[in-house]
Amino acid sequence: MGYFTGGILGTGFLMAAMRNSAFVMNYGLGMSIASIGLIFGMMFTNYQTNPTLKTMLYASFVGCTAASLTPMIHAYGSAVLFDAALCTGATMGGLGMVAWNAPSEQFLKMGGALSLGLGALLGVGLLQMFYPYSAALYNLNMYGGIALFSMFVLYDTQKIMMKAKQQQHFDPVQNAMCVYLDAINLFVRFAAIMGQGKRK
Numbered sequence: 001m002g003y004f005t006g007g008i009l010g011t012g013f014l015m016a017a018m019r020n021s022a023f024v025m026n027y028g029l030g031m032s033i034a035s036i037g038l039i040f041g042m043m044f045t046n047y048q049t050n051p052t053l054k055t056m057l058y059a060s061f062v063g064c065t066a067a068s069l070t071p072m073i074h075a076y077g078s079a080v081l082f083d084a085a086l087c088t089g090a091t092m093g094g095l096g097m098v099a100w101n102a103p104s105e106q107f108l109k110m111g112g113a114l115s116l117g118l119g120a121l122l123g124v125g126l127l128q129m130f131y132p133y134s135a136a137l138y139n140l141n142m143y144g145g146i147a148l149f150s151m152f153v154l155y156d157t158q159k160i161m162m163k164a165k166q167q168q169h170f171d172p173v174q175n176a177m178c179v180y181l182d183a184i185n186l187f188v189r190f191a192a193i194m195g196q197g198k199r200k
Contacts, residue, residue: 003055003176007062008183012085014066015073024067025074035064039177047171054173061177065184072188076195084191092183095150099157107154108162114155117148142189149185156182 018024024031038061045054072081099107121144128137160175 003058003172004179004183007058007176007180010059010062011066011069011184014063015070015081018067018070019073021070024070028068028071031064031067035061035068038064042174042177047173048169051173054171058173058177062180069184069188072191072195076191080194081191084187084194087190087194088183088187091150091186092153092179095153096157099154100161102158105158105162107151107158110151110155114148114152117151121145121148142193145189146186149182149189152182153179153186 038057042054042057042061045057047054076084121141124137124141124144128134128141131137156175156178160179163175164170
Protein backbone atom coordinates (compact mmCIF):
# COMPACT_ATOMS: atom_id res chain seq x y z
CA MET A 1 0.00 0.00 0.00
CA GLY A 2 2.90 2.32 -0.74
CA TYR A 3 0.86 4.38 -3.17
CA PHE A 4 -1.88 4.90 -0.60
CA THR A 5 0.55 5.90 2.14
CA GLY A 6 2.40 8.21 -0.23
CA GLY A 7 -0.87 9.77 -1.32
CA ILE A 8 -1.99 10.48 2.25
CA LEU A 9 1.38 11.89 3.32
CA GLY A 10 1.62 13.90 0.12
CA THR A 11 -1.83 15.37 0.67
CA GLY A 12 -0.96 16.55 4.16
CA PHE A 13 2.39 17.99 3.09
CA LEU A 14 0.92 19.82 0.09
CA MET A 15 -1.96 21.24 2.13
CA ALA A 16 0.52 22.70 4.60
CA ALA A 17 2.72 24.02 1.79
CA MET A 18 -0.17 25.65 -0.11
CA ARG A 19 -2.06 27.09 2.86
CA ASN A 20 -1.11 30.68 1.94
CA SER A 21 -1.42 30.30 -1.81
CA ALA A 22 -3.83 32.80 -3.35
CA PHE A 23 -4.13 30.62 -6.46
CA VAL A 24 -5.35 27.63 -4.45
CA MET A 25 -7.80 29.75 -2.46
CA ASN A 26 -9.30 31.21 -5.65
CA TYR A 27 -9.34 28.10 -7.81
CA GLY A 28 -10.16 25.29 -5.37
CA LEU A 29 -13.27 24.36 -7.35
CA GLY A 30 -11.20 24.11 -10.50
CA MET A 31 -8.83 21.75 -8.73
CA SER A 32 -11.78 19.55 -7.74
CA ILE A 33 -12.94 19.39 -11.36
CA ALA A 34 -9.40 18.61 -12.52
CA SER A 35 -9.15 15.77 -9.99
CA ILE A 36 -12.27 14.17 -11.49
CA GLY A 37 -10.68 14.32 -14.93
CA LEU A 38 -7.52 12.72 -13.55
CA ILE A 39 -9.57 9.87 -12.07
CA PHE A 40 -10.88 9.06 -15.54
CA GLY A 41 -7.36 9.40 -16.91
CA MET A 42 -6.13 6.79 -14.44
CA MET A 43 -9.04 4.48 -15.24
CA PHE A 44 -8.11 4.44 -18.93
CA THR A 45 -4.35 4.10 -18.40
CA ASN A 46 -2.94 0.58 -18.21
CA TYR A 47 -0.47 0.22 -15.35
CA GLN A 48 1.25 -2.77 -16.93
CA THR A 49 2.05 -1.00 -20.19
CA ASN A 50 2.57 2.52 -18.87
CA PRO A 51 3.29 2.56 -15.13
CA THR A 52 5.12 5.90 -15.25
CA LEU A 53 2.18 7.75 -16.78
CA LYS A 54 -0.28 6.19 -14.35
CA THR A 55 1.91 7.08 -11.38
CA MET A 56 2.21 10.67 -12.65
CA LEU A 57 -1.57 10.88 -13.03
CA TYR A 58 -1.99 9.61 -9.49
CA ALA A 59 0.52 12.15 -8.16
CA SER A 60 -1.30 14.92 -10.03
CA PHE A 61 -4.61 13.69 -8.62
CA VAL A 62 -3.19 13.83 -5.09
CA GLY A 63 -1.94 17.35 -5.77
CA CYS A 64 -5.31 18.55 -7.04
CA THR A 65 -7.09 16.91 -4.11
CA ALA A 66 -4.74 18.60 -1.66
CA ALA A 67 -5.32 21.96 -3.37
CA SER A 68 -9.10 21.54 -3.16
CA LEU A 69 -8.85 20.68 0.56
CA THR A 70 -6.44 23.48 1.52
CA PRO A 71 -9.19 26.11 2.14
CA MET A 72 -10.36 23.89 5.00
CA ILE A 73 -7.31 25.03 6.97
CA HIS A 74 -8.70 28.56 7.04
CA ALA A 75 -12.31 27.41 7.49
CA TYR A 76 -11.72 25.09 10.47
CA GLY A 77 -8.18 25.67 11.72
CA SER A 78 -5.17 23.36 11.91
CA ALA A 79 -6.18 21.87 15.29
CA VAL A 80 -9.54 20.64 13.94
CA LEU A 81 -7.91 19.16 10.85
CA PHE A 82 -5.32 17.40 13.00
CA ASP A 83 -8.07 15.84 15.11
CA ALA A 84 -9.97 14.88 11.95
CA ALA A 85 -6.82 13.25 10.55
CA LEU A 86 -6.42 11.24 13.77
CA CYS A 87 -10.04 10.06 13.59
CA THR A 88 -9.62 9.16 9.94
CA GLY A 89 -6.43 7.23 10.64
CA ALA A 90 -8.03 5.33 13.52
CA THR A 91 -11.09 4.50 11.41
CA MET A 92 -9.07 3.40 8.39
CA GLY A 93 -6.62 1.39 10.49
CA GLY A 94 -9.25 -0.29 12.63
CA LEU A 95 -11.59 -1.23 9.79
CA GLY A 96 -8.67 -2.25 7.59
CA MET A 97 -7.55 -4.71 10.26
CA VAL A 98 -11.09 -6.05 10.59
CA ALA A 99 -11.26 -6.67 6.83
CA TRP A 100 -7.75 -8.13 6.74
CA ASN A 101 -8.43 -10.61 9.54
CA ALA A 102 -12.00 -11.50 8.57
CA PRO A 103 -12.41 -15.30 8.31
CA SER A 104 -14.18 -14.98 4.97
CA GLU A 105 -14.64 -12.52 2.11
CA GLN A 106 -18.01 -11.52 3.55
CA PHE A 107 -17.58 -7.80 2.94
CA LEU A 108 -17.33 -8.32 -0.83
CA LYS A 109 -21.06 -9.09 -0.81
CA MET A 110 -21.81 -5.47 0.08
CA GLY A 111 -20.89 -4.08 -3.35
CA GLY A 112 -24.44 -3.65 -4.63
CA ALA A 113 -25.74 -2.11 -1.42
CA LEU A 114 -22.78 0.27 -1.25
CA SER A 115 -23.39 1.43 -4.82
CA LEU A 116 -27.00 2.21 -3.94
CA GLY A 117 -25.86 4.02 -0.81
CA LEU A 118 -23.39 6.09 -2.80
CA GLY A 119 -26.12 7.04 -5.26
CA ALA A 120 -28.37 8.07 -2.40
CA LEU A 121 -25.57 10.14 -0.86
CA LEU A 122 -25.03 11.92 -4.17
CA GLY A 123 -28.75 12.63 -4.25
CA VAL A 124 -28.55 14.15 -0.78
CA GLY A 125 -25.67 16.32 -1.96
CA LEU A 126 -27.76 17.59 -4.87
CA LEU A 127 -30.69 18.35 -2.57
CA GLN A 128 -28.37 20.37 -0.37
CA MET A 129 -27.75 22.69 -3.29
CA PHE A 130 -31.46 23.62 -3.19
CA TYR A 131 -31.86 23.41 0.59
CA PRO A 132 -28.46 24.51 1.94
CA TYR A 133 -29.75 25.23 5.46
CA SER A 134 -31.48 21.89 6.00
CA ALA A 135 -30.11 20.33 9.19
CA ALA A 136 -31.58 16.94 8.25
CA LEU A 137 -29.79 16.85 4.88
CA TYR A 138 -26.55 18.04 6.47
CA ASN A 139 -26.65 15.33 9.14
CA LEU A 140 -27.54 12.70 6.57
CA ASN A 141 -24.62 13.74 4.37
CA MET A 142 -22.12 13.92 7.23
CA TYR A 143 -23.05 11.01 9.50
CA GLY A 144 -24.52 8.86 6.75
CA GLY A 145 -21.39 9.51 4.69
CA ILE A 146 -19.13 8.42 7.54
CA ALA A 147 -21.11 5.19 7.90
CA LEU A 148 -21.10 4.58 4.14
CA PHE A 149 -17.39 5.21 3.56
CA SER A 150 -16.52 3.17 6.64
CA MET A 151 -18.26 0.24 4.96
CA PHE A 152 -16.40 1.07 1.75
CA VAL A 153 -13.12 0.67 3.66
CA LEU A 154 -14.12 -2.88 4.57
CA TYR A 155 -15.25 -3.63 1.04
CA ASP A 156 -12.30 -2.05 -0.77
CA THR A 157 -9.74 -3.66 1.54
CA GLN A 158 -11.08 -7.13 0.88
CA LYS A 159 -11.44 -6.39 -2.84
CA ILE A 160 -7.78 -5.38 -3.03
CA MET A 161 -6.76 -8.53 -1.15
CA MET A 162 -8.77 -10.68 -3.55
CA LYS A 163 -7.34 -8.97 -6.64
CA ALA A 164 -3.79 -9.28 -5.33
CA LYS A 165 -4.29 -13.03 -4.95
CA GLN A 166 -6.18 -13.71 -8.17
CA GLN A 167 -5.02 -11.21 -10.76
CA GLN A 168 -1.88 -11.92 -12.72
CA HIS A 169 -1.46 -8.23 -13.54
CA PHE A 170 -2.29 -6.34 -10.36
CA ASP A 171 -2.74 -2.56 -10.61
CA PRO A 172 -1.50 -1.00 -7.31
CA VAL A 173 -2.26 2.57 -8.38
CA GLN A 174 -5.93 2.01 -9.20
CA ASN A 175 -6.51 0.03 -6.05
CA ALA A 176 -4.68 2.57 -3.88
CA MET A 177 -6.86 5.31 -5.32
CA CYS A 178 -10.03 3.54 -4.12
CA VAL A 179 -8.85 3.42 -0.51
CA TYR A 180 -7.43 6.95 -0.78
CA LEU A 181 -10.85 8.25 -1.79
CA ASP A 182 -12.41 6.45 1.18
CA ALA A 183 -9.95 8.19 3.50
CA ILE A 184 -10.49 11.63 1.95
CA ASN A 185 -14.27 11.34 2.19
CA LEU A 186 -14.02 10.32 5.84
CA PHE A 187 -11.56 13.11 6.60
CA VAL A 188 -13.73 15.80 5.02
CA ARG A 189 -16.75 14.72 7.05
CA PHE A 190 -14.87 14.39 10.33
CA ALA A 191 -13.43 17.87 9.79
CA ALA A 192 -16.83 19.37 8.99
CA ILE A 193 -18.46 17.83 12.06
CA MET A 194 -15.63 18.84 14.38
CA GLY A 195 -15.42 22.29 12.85
CA GLN A 196 -19.14 22.79 13.34
CA GLY A 197 -18.80 21.70 16.95
CA LYS A 198 -16.01 24.22 17.57
CA ARG A 199 -18.20 27.07 16.32
CA LYS A 200 -21.04 26.33 18.75
